[in-house]
Every structure is written in structure tokens, then in C-alpha cells.
Amino acid sequence: MSTLVGTGHKTMGSVAPKLAEISDAVLFGDIWERAALSKRDRSLVTVAALIALYRQEQLPFHLSKAVEHGVTREELTEVVTHLAFYAGWPAAASAVKLLESL
Known part of the structure; x- marks a missing residue:
């Protein structure tokens, strides 16, 4: 479970x-x-969706879970950087602030 x-x-x-x-x-x-997907992959997908949808309230929990599931801070930073161009600069900039607290 x-x-x-x-x-x-x-x-x-x-x-x-x-x-x-x-x-x-x-x-x-x-x-x-x-x-079909590892928890690590599910975490990456979830974090990306939360950033893109600007769901800042849910993001800290899932950033922590992503790290627990083996995603590195470097990978999370890369996701944020990538999404800046697809989800918007403000969403990425806000996510960076949340990454600082990890």
C-alpha cells in the first residue's frame, strides 16, 4: 500500500x-x-501539472514527495525551467520560490 x-x-x-x-x-x-508509471514518474508529472496549473497550495507537498520518490532538486529545477516556456514565466518563477524551501 x-x-x-x-x-x-x-x-x-x-x-x-x-x-x-x-x-x-x-x-x-x-x-x-x-x-505503468513509477512513483518517480508520477511525481514528475504531478509537479509539472501543478506548476502549469498554478496550484501553489498543493505544490510544496508534491515537491517533497517527488524528492522522496527519487527526483533530484536539479531535475525539479529543470522541470521548472522547461515549463517557463510552456506554462508561463510567472508560474515558473513562483515554483522556484517553493523549490528554495526544499
Whole structure:
């Protein structure tokens, strides 16, 4: 079972218990466990999507998880640099600020 299971309960269980339950069961218990992509690759995809969609609130958690899943800071910096041209300079610049805290 994923080390991510329980994250939904911890982060939103007291306010939105059903959303927490679904997040733990489906997102973290099923999607993150599918064998077609490694957790490392899933982390890269997730971080890229969060940067591109400017989801700054979710990004610190997933940057940390990416490092836990074997993504290096250098690789994360490269993702941010690459996305500056596809997702926009402000989104990349904001992500750089979050990378500093890793």
C-alpha cells in the first residue's frame, strides 16, 4: 500500500471526510499504485501539472514527495525551467520560490 494513503484524511478529513476517503482510496490507494508509471514518474508529472496549473497550495507537498520518490532538486529545477516556456514565466518563477524551501 502507498505511503500516500492517509494523506487525504490528514489534510482534509475533518472538513470533507468523504473527499478525504475518496482521495485515500482512489487517488492514493489506486492511481498512485498503478504499475505503468513509477512513483518517480508520477511525481514528475504531478509537479509539472501543478506548476502549469498554478496550484501553489498543493505544490510544496508534491515537491517533497517527488524528492522522496527519487527526483533530484536539479531535475525539479529543470522541470521548472522547461515549463517557463510552456506554462508561463510567472508560474515558473513562483515554483522556484517553493523549490528554495526544499
